[in-house]
Every structure is written in structure tokens, then in C-alpha cells.
């Protein structure tokens with residue numbers, strides 16, 4: 071026998087047992103997005119590599135070492151499997167002129183790809199739901215996003231998620247802060263690790279994002295960007311906080327929160343959980359008012375966030391599949407045509423049917439019925455076929471088996487499923 075082929079490391083299958091949780095999550099999320107007026111945009115998984123280097127930033131971990139990039143054999147173009155969705159969404163909005171006449175509230179969902187070291191909660195193919203709002207300048211949209219997340223956690227029954235919030239101000243505030251930060255880091259140069267020495271040259275703000283505990287005293291004593299905010303950014307940030315407080319959404323201001331992508335300005339935030347180990351961030355985002363213009367569009371303010379679906383699912387209590395529908399067992403001479411017809415009649419009535427296509431005795435078919443997620447078994451033998459009836463047996467609760475014409479059985483199943 072030849073050796074079986076395994077999946078690529080860090081890229082997971084979602085098996086049927088896990089699907090109910092994914093489906094429950096996506097159904098809840100779609101209802102929630104609709105409640106806030108967000109409309110879906112479907113984006114390709116492959117983009118030109120330049121899109122990501124120009125938006126996420128050349129010096130970031132994502133662009134410098136985590137992208138799946140290859141040369142298209144026909145065109146010679148450099149292409150990349152998307153590591154995130156914001157850049158693609160901005161590209162699409164510019165390309166299709168969506169911002170010409172009105173603002174937009176958009177969302178997308180699907181897989182993203184990053185060549186990171188796989189561990190619990192960190193995968194090379196993972197899924198996001200991303201939300202982006204274009205054309206809104208005020209702090210209300212920033213707050214809407216965070217309030218919206220708080221509502222989703224509640225709907226999913228998640229607790230213990232904390233909101234960490236910061237403001238990166240405008241370009242001048244960051245330049246002012248950068249000067250002071252570089253001076254501080256240079257003073258402590260010998261104590262920095264190699265990664266931070268490299269970041270000091272390329273993007274000193276990212277040193278603040280270091281997870282190395284040895285650097286915490288240097289980071290704690292570093293000049294804070296939040297103390298350098300320009301007056302408009304400060305006012306914007308204060309209003310975001312007021313709206314969150316009004317809505318009872320707790321947050322903590324975390325001055326070292328800078329995010330790992332370069333496109334942000336003003337509000338940035340992360341929702342974190344203690345229950346996830348090292349990969350604690352469930353959802354993250356912020357404002358990126360310059361990106362549309364930087365990617366060649368007419369300037370438009372923007373902000374958004376993305377949640378990591380796998381991480382949210384880890385926090386969700388197991389959503390078991392609720393038993394529903396019927397398992398149709400049939401046995402005996404000439405029963406299959408009648409059983410096949412009954413199955414389609416049930417589906418006409420919008421009742422889910424798993425038709426036993428493996429055969430064997432009623433006993434072995436009933437074993438399969440028990441192992442399925444059906445709530446009822448329908449049995450069709452020679453007697454039922456001759457008499458034009460079907461037999462219904464509850465699988466998950468006590469109750470007698472009854473035989474009746476299919477119309478009565480349909481009415482009975484519907485009544486029970488609705489109660």
C-alpha cells in the first residue's frame with residue numbers, strides 16, 4: 071500500500087463533528103452583521119504581492135517573513151495568498167469605485183494564510199471575519215465596532231474577554247514620539263535582543279510590541295505615544311471612550327498596544343482572553359485613515375477589525391448538534407421505491423431526511439439511526455408498503471412507535487419540531 075498523504079502543516083481539516091460549532095458561529099455572526107447594516111464583500115484569496123507590502127508594511131513580521139508568495143508561472147507576476155483581508159478590501163473598494171458616492175459598511179469571511187510557527191491557536195491557514203467601514207470620520211464608528219463585538223461575545227455566551235485600547239494619533243504625533251522612543255532605546259541598546267535591535271532601525275514602535283519578558287522594564291519606562299497625541303486625535307479618542315462607557319463596555323487603556331500592521335492611526339484595540347494561552351488575541355482592529363489614499367484611491371477615512379474564528383470557537387462552549395429530522399430505514403421486497411418516494415415527500419415538507427443507503431436488517435439500520443443526529447426513525451417494511459403507511463419511532467425521547475399515512479406523520483413531526 072502506498073503511504074497516505076497528510077495535510078500541509080498548520081492547515082487543518084474541519085471534521086463533521088466540529089461543523090455544528092462552525093455553523094452555529096457563522097449563523098450567529100451573519101445575523102449580528104445584518105443587525106448593524108454590514109454587507110458582504112467576497113474577495114479573492116490570491117492578490118498581487120505588492121498590495122500587502124504597500125499596505126501592511128515591508129518591515130512587519132507578516133510581510134518580511136510570513137507570506138506565502140510565489141511567482142505565477144505564466145505571467146511572471148509575484149502573487150501572495152492573502153495574510154489578512156483589509157488590504158484586499160481596500161483594493162476592491164478603490165477598483166470598483168465604491169467610495170465615489172457613499173460610505174460603506176462591509177464584511178468578509180474566509181481563510182487567511184500566514185507562514186507562522188504553528189501552535190495552539192496559531193495556524194498557517196486560519197479563518198477571519200473582517201469588518202470594514204469606509205467614509206466615516208467620527209469616533210462613533212470606532213465605538214460602533216467595539217460595542218458590536220461586545221454584543222457578539224454576549225450572543226455566543228463568551229465571558230472574560232477584555233478590551234485593550236490605545237490611540238496612535240496622527241503622523242506628526244508618531245514622528246514626535248518616534249524621536250523620543252529611539253533616544254530611549256539607544257540609551258538601552260545593549261540590553262535589547264536582536265529582534266528589537268533590528269526593529270529599532272526599521273520600525274521602533276514595534277519594539278513596544280515585544281513579548282520578551284527581559285525587555286519589559288525598558289518598555290515600561292519608554293516614552294508613551296499617548297502622551298504625544300495631537301489635540302484632534304486626543305478629542306477623538308476621548309469621545310470613543312465616552313461612547314463605550316455610555317454603553318457599559320469596559321476597556322483598559324494600554325499605551326504599549328501598537329498592533330503588528332503598519333496602516334493604523336488613531337484608535338487601535340484588541341480583545342484578549344486569559345483562556346487561550348499565548349495566542350490571547352481573539353479580535354483586533356482600529357482606524358486606518360490613510361490607507362485608501364496610499365493604495366491609490368481618493369482619500370477616505372476607514373476603520374475595521376477582524377476576529378480569529380478558530381480562537382472564538384475555542385472559547386465557545388461545545389455547541390452540540392440538536393437532533394432533528396428523520397432517519398429512514400427500509401427493509402423487505404419492493405420497499406425501496408416506496409421508501410424513496412416517502413423521503414422526497416418529507417423533503418418537500420422541509421423535513422431533513424437521511425435515507426439509509428447501506429441496507430441490511432432493520433436492527434443494523436436502527437443502529438445507524440441511533441448514531442445519526444436524527445430525532446426520529448421512519449420504518450418502512452413490506453406491511454407499510456402494502457398498507458400505504460409509514461411507522462414513526464422517536465429516537466431521543468420516550469414514545470410509542472406509531473403507523474399512519476405520510477401526511478399525518480409529516481404533521482406530527484412538524485408539530486414536535488416546532489414545540
Ligand code: HAM
Pocket residue numbers: 153154155156184186191192193194195196197198200201202330331351352353354355356373374375376377378379380381
Ligand atoms: P490581525 O491582528 O493580524 O489583524 O488578525 C486579526 C485576528 O486574526 C487576530 O486577533 C487573531 O484572532 C486572528 N489570527 C491572526 N493570525 C492568526 C493565526 N496564525 N492563527 C489563528 N488566528 C490568527 C488583521 O488581520 C487586520 N486585517 C484586522 C483589521 C481589519 N484591522 C482593520 N480592519
